[in-house]
Amino acid sequence: MRILILGFEYLPVKVGGLAEAITSIAEGLAELGNEVVVFTPDHGRNLGEVFGSFRVSAFGGEVSITVRKREQNGVVVYSLGGGLLSESDVYGPGWEGLLRKAVLFGKASVGLMNGLIDAFTPDVIHAHDWHTVFALGLLKKYFGIRSVFTVHRLNKARIPDHYFSEANLAELAPYPEIDPEHTACYIADMVTTVSRSYLWEEWEFFKHFEGKVTHVFNGIDCSFWNEELMETKDLPREERRRRVLERFGLSDGKAFMFIGRFDKAQKGVDTLLRAIEVLSADPAFKEMRFIIIGKGDPELEAWARAVQNRFPENVRVVTELLGRETVRELYGSVDFVIIPSYFEPFGLVQLEAMCLGAVPIGSAVGGIKDTVIGLNSDPENATGLLVPPRDAFALARAMVLAKELDEGTLRKLRENGKRRARNDFTWENACGRYMKVYGGTVDRAVPFLR
Ligand code: NHF
Structure with missing residues (x-):
């Protein structure tokens, strides 16, 4: 399978457990024989060789995007830099800066996909946490690729609808205040979270996606923790x-x-x-x-x-x-x-x-x-x-x-x-289950079978 992974953290860029999880999932999927490509913001780290550049219009101006490419443990990682994408504060600067960064990441992801689509057409897009909502929405809109959204931790934020208009996704924002996690789950073909108990504890949220929601446990790398x-x-x-x-x-x-x-x-x-x-x-x-x-x-x-x-x-x-x-x-x-x-x-x-x-x-x-x-x-x-x-x-x-x-x-x-x-709790188990999620051949969370 050709799998495109979207996430705001990817090792060595790390704020919390998310980096470890996304990186292990990508590498585990590659080990299972899949072709795995990652899109992530560069966050000013300049990792890898310059691969290309293009311009994106956003927030009334133009941003010059630089794409860098590296191969890391069997995974091809594209990091997108330029404007706020080069901001070193992964989840900033400030709340508004973060929202703008997320929009820019979405638009830049489309630019990069346009350049890659000939050589790499993903079978599935796997987006992680709400910061990827615009990228997921746009890639879905322009390329119609099957998608999976994983919640690593619910943030329960509200975003003013104009950010969706700015992302050229006004159709996803019918209200003045939008919950980006809700939107990402709504767009995605399958929704997962990282443990079974968390899914049920947050059923008030996940119930809206009944029929396409399930859990996939994370793993632990015991080769280091040894x-x-x-x-x-x-x-x-x-x-x-x-x-x-x-x-x-x-x-x-x-x-x-x-x-x-x-x-x-x-x-x-x-x-x-x-x-x-x-x-x-x-x-x-x-x-x-x-x-x-x-x-x-x-x-x-x-x-x-x-x-x-x-x-x-x-x-x-x-x-x-x-x-x-x-x-x-x-x-x-x-x-x-x-x-x-x-x-x-x-x-x-x-x-x-x-x-x-x-x-x-x-x-x-x-x-x-x-x-x-x-x-x-x-x-x-x-x-x-x-x-x-x-x-x-x-x-x-x-x-x-x-x-x-x-x-x-x-x-x-x-x-x-x-x-x-x-x-x-191996990453191999986790990735095996993600493969089932991608194919739609996985058990679902069913409230009357709990
Ligand atoms: O392990 C990676 C991590 C979880 O419980 C953790 C969390 C954020 O809060 O999935 O994401």
């Missing part, structure tokens, strides 16, 4: 933990780690901070250590620092960016990783942790619920602990329970976790 590649792989796990804690100026104890964005809308670091405050009154607290890695909202950062100052023997907050290898060392050394998200379309942290033998304690939502098997629901196959989201007391209780687990149970959780991450 204990064998750790510098300290030959040391026993307790020794690795002792060393890591020492590096952060903490004495040995049961180690719990959080890694993620400090935000007030999704990742739930506030629930963890509250849980630590609750736990401080528990005798078990003395033997518990918390490494909290991330940055973002200044209020949350200040709260995290205040918690560290109150409990200097137990808590370390790390706000500097850590390299992937360092993060791997940490996953392979701590006992537990906390994922207290309010919601999580898929989530990578719980699987990265499982690959490296850290036991996840996560919210029972979205992809976390689908990937982690909870100790209380299935002790034999369990890979971690699941707790209700936004419930600091439940999280605190789960952490005490985790701390008291005997060595045998812990070993089993680790082994189950590694096996599940490696076997059940």
Whole structure:
């Protein structure tokens, strides 16, 4: 099959989990023998050789578009630069800048497709997240190619209709305020999201596309997230933990780690901070250590620092960016990783942790619920602990329970976790299912069969 992928992030350009997901999907599809081409904004990175240029009229002026081409792990990547497409802020500058960038990406995609169509006629266009809505709409309008839209995370934004007029897609904007995710799903022949539970949690949105909506789980690349590649792989796990804690100026104890964005809308670091405050009154607290890695909202950062100052023997907050290898060392050394998200379309942290033998304690939502098997629901196959989201007391209780687990149970959780991450959530599985989505031969989400 010839597959055209559209996305705002593609490695090495990375803001969040999206880059990893789109790149792995494209490479996985290529490995399955497909011809895979990607269109993505250049974001000022100038990656690859100049392939061509053309002019596009937009917003009352003209923009000169430069197309660069590179081959990356079996995938041909075209990056579109010029005007706002060369802006280094991937999702900016500002909200209006982002909307204009998205429109320009759409128009430039048509220009590029016009030049390629002779040599490369896609069988399917696979667009990712709402920033590609104009590109998807325009490619569909001018080339009539079958299309799939994947929601990695609902943004629930509203866009003034004039952006659609500017994109020459006025017919898609019958109201003054348009939800671009809704429009993209409406245009697409099939709609997917990245976990089964997220799809049902957001059924109020997805129900509008009943009949053409399904889920495709993401995967995890266990070849990188692998204990064998750790510098300290030959040391026993307790020794690795002792060393890591020492590096952060903490004495040995049961180690719990959080890694993620400090935000007030999704990742739930506030629930963890509250849980630590609750736990401080528990005798078990003395033997518990918390490494909290991330940055973002200044209020949350200040709260995290205040918690560290109150409990200097137990808590370390790390706000500097850590390299992937360092993060791997940490996953392979701590006992537990906390994922207290309010919601999580898929989530990578719980699987990265499982690959490296850290036991996840996560919210029972979205992809976390689908990937982690909870100790209380299935002790034999369990890979971690699941707790209700936004419930600091439940999280605190789960952490005490985790701390008291005997060595045998812990070993089993680790082994189950590694096996599940490696076997059940591969990118190969994900791509195999996407192939079925492209062909329309996939099972659908049916509300009366839930
Ligand atoms: O893993 C890639 C990522 C997901 O849960 C994640 C999210 C955004 O919020 O699909 O997209």
